[in-house]
Amino acid sequence: MSTPDDDTLSALIRHEATHHAPPAGLAERIAADLRAATARTVVAPPPVQARPWRRWFDAALVFGAGAATAWVVLGSVVTLPGATDRTVDEIAASHVRSLMAAHLTDVASTDRHTVKPWFAGKLDFSPPVHDLAAQGYALSGGRLDVIRGRPVAALVYRERGHVINLFVWPAPAHAADAQTRQGFSLAGWTQGGMQFWAVSDASPPDLQAFAQTLRAQIATAASPP
Amino acid sequence: MHPRIPLTDSTQKFEAATLPHLGAAYNLARWLLRDDQHAHDAVQEAYLRAFRFFDGLRGASARPWLLGIVRNACYDWMRQHASLADQLVFDEERDSVAASPAVADPAALWEQRAQRGRVNAAIEALAPPFREVIVLRELEEMSYEEIAQVAGIPIGTVMSRLSRARAALRIALHDEAANSNLGGKRDVNA
Numbered sequence: 247m248s249t250p251d252d253d254t255l256s257a258l259i260r261h262e263a264t265h266h267a268p269p270a271g272l273a274e275r276i277a278a279d280l281r282a283a284t285a286r287t288v289v290a291p292p293p294v295q296a297r298p299w300r301r302w303f304d305a306a307l308v309f310g311a312g313a314a315t316a317w318v319v320l321g322s323v324v325t326l327p328g329a330t331d332r333t334v335d336e337i338a339a340s341h342v343r344s345l346m347a348a349h350l351t352d353v354a355s356t357d358r359h360t361v362k363p364w365f366a367g368k369l370d371f372s373p374p375v376h377d378l379a380a381q382g383y384a385l386s387g388g389r390l391d392v393i394r395g396r397p398v399a400a401l402v403y404r405e406r407g408h409v410i411n412l413f414v415w416p417a418p419a420h421a422a423d424a425q426t427r428q429g430f431s432l433a434g435w436t437q438g439g440m441q442f443w444a445v446s447d448a449s450p451p452d453l454q455a456f457a458q459t460l461r462a463q464i465a466t467a468a469s470p471p
Numbered sequence: 472m473h474p475r476i477p478l479t480d481s482t483q484k485f486e487a488a489t490l491p492h493l494g495a496a497y498n499l500a501r502w503l504l505r506d507d508q509h510a511h512d513a514v515q516e517a518y519l520r521a522f523r524f525f526d527g528l529r530g531a532s533a534r535p536w537l538l539g540i541v542r543n544a545c546y547d548w549m550r551q552h553a554s555l556a557d558q559l560v561f562d563e564e565r566d567s568v569a570a571s572p573a574v575a576d577p578a579a580l581w582e583q584r585a586q587r588g589r590v591n592a593a594i595e596a597l598a599p600p601f602r603e604v605i606v607l608r609e610l611e612e613m614s615y616e617e618i619a620q621v622a623g624i625p626i627g628t629v630m631s632r633l634s635r636a637r638a639a640l641r642i643a644l645h646d647e648a649a650n651s652n653l654g655g656k657r658d659v660n661a
Contacts, residue, residue: 255637258644259609262590268497269511273490276518283522284482428483429490 270407273447274345277428281342330423334434334443336393338427341411341445344389344400350409351387351402361388365399373399373414374440376463383410383456403456410446410456417441424450433457437464485525488533489518495534495611496541502606503545503599510545517544535613535620542603542621549599593643601636608633 344350353364362375368390377385383403391400391413398415422435427445431453434443442460446453496517501510521540528536594605600622607618619626 252637255640256609259590259594259605259640262587263594263606263610264587264591265494265610266498266501266510268493268514269507272497272511272514273493275515276490276493277486279515279519280482280486280522283519429486 270409271345273429274342277430278342278346280428330420330434333394334425334427334432337411337413337432337443337445338430340391340393340400340413341430342428344391344402344411345409350389352389354387356385356387358385361385361401364388365390369397369399371399371416371440373401374438374464374467375401376460376467378403378456378459378463381459381463382406383459405446405448405452405456408446408448408452410444410448410453412460413441413443413445415441424454426450435461437461438468481525482522485522488525488528489521489537492534492537496537498610499538499603499606500541500545502594502602502610503542504548505595509548513544513548514541517541520544532617535617538607538611539621539623546599589644593640596643597636597639601632601639604629604632605636605640 353361355361355364356377356379358375358377362372365373365375365388375385375388379385383405386402386404388399388401391398393413393415396415398413401412401414403410403412416439417436418439420434420436420441423433425432425434430445430447431450432443432445433450433453433456434441435457436442442457444453444457444460446456448456493514496514497510500513500517501507504510504513517537517540521537524540594602597605603622604618607613607621608615613621615626615629618629622629624632
């Protein structure tokens with residue numbers, strides 16, 4: 247019996263051997279590790295006699311440095327008021343916390359008729375809640391979150407292995423925007439008097455697809471048939 | 472308000488340079504350790520190690536550099552769990568013939584009837600130094616030079632290991648096919 251030559255063997259291996267994909271959540275775990283490591287190295291050497299004002303001053307310096315570098319790195323693609331930049335930072339941080347703290351949802355339900363009423367009485371607005379399971383984005387629940395000191399609705403969707411956090415709060419119209427933070431994709435837009443920010447470890451094009459799908463769904467629901 | 476975690480310049484640069492290679496990193500670790508959880512832990516550990524030494528990269532290609540760190544993390548894991556791991560004293564000649572795939576395991580045997588299972592089992596049966604060159608060359612499509620960098624060996628050794636690994640795979644795949652035919656489990660025309 248003849249043995250296959252190298253090319254045949256290569257083709258067989260390339261075609262048949264398993265390409266092991268990283269498990270869902272590994273990228274988030276690594277990002278969280280890096281944040282923890284960074285926090286240790288940046289904040290670890292505290293002043294010997296740390297007075298409160300001194301700590302606030304240091305924190306302001308660190309924050310300023312972080313914001314400045316974020317500005318430099320992202321400045322080429324993003325020209326936005328600093329307020330939005332901070333909002334995006336908080337959204338990315340909130341996304342990471344929601345995955346780390348095992349506190350993804352306050353109300354776990356795939357039924358939008360359960361999720362939407364849950365927010366009533368907890369928020370001074372009613373976020374639009376749509377299940378996009380038919381389009382591949384299954385609603386898995388919602389929770390309250392705080393962005394820039396404001397209570398906001400956070401809706402959780404799952405797309406294959408990816409968790410998508412969708413933050414919603416009332417806001418005047420603003421240009422649509424796409425950003426990345428620490429390997430996370432973010433897509434923001436306003437629609438019907440609400441500000442939407444979607445964040446996920448999915449690729450930017452994948453997250454844009456989610457945003458487009460949801461925008462279309464909201465537009466359809468808003469217009470009379 | 473939640474406390475803010477500062478985002479530093481180096482963290483952002485590091486993530487931009489290394490997170491795109493997470494798939495390759497996990498694939499290598501999973502093939503070397505042959506276990507989902509261990510691979511997960513090794514990759515996580517490797518990224519932290521890489522972060523610490525990121526300043527040493529200095530513009531060189533991140534991919535072989537990162538995979539080299541992942542590889543070392545996997546070998547460290549194998550050393551620490553020697554009873555579960557492959558031969559620790561690696562012999563270039565002796566180890567170049569693969570152990571036969573785990574035929575004692577009925578589940579594995581059943582899986583091997585599929586070609587995918589046979590190829591996977593044959594690669595898994597290779598000793599780690601052979602397995603890694605096959606994975607890096609065939610699945611990650613790296614150059615000899617990059618593989619040399621990842622594994623920390625000369626290019627000539629990369630080529631000779633690849634050659635021996637391929638020979639071992641041919642034997643393993645051939646034997647397995649023959650066994651299956653003898654057992655009447657496979658269509659003789661296949």
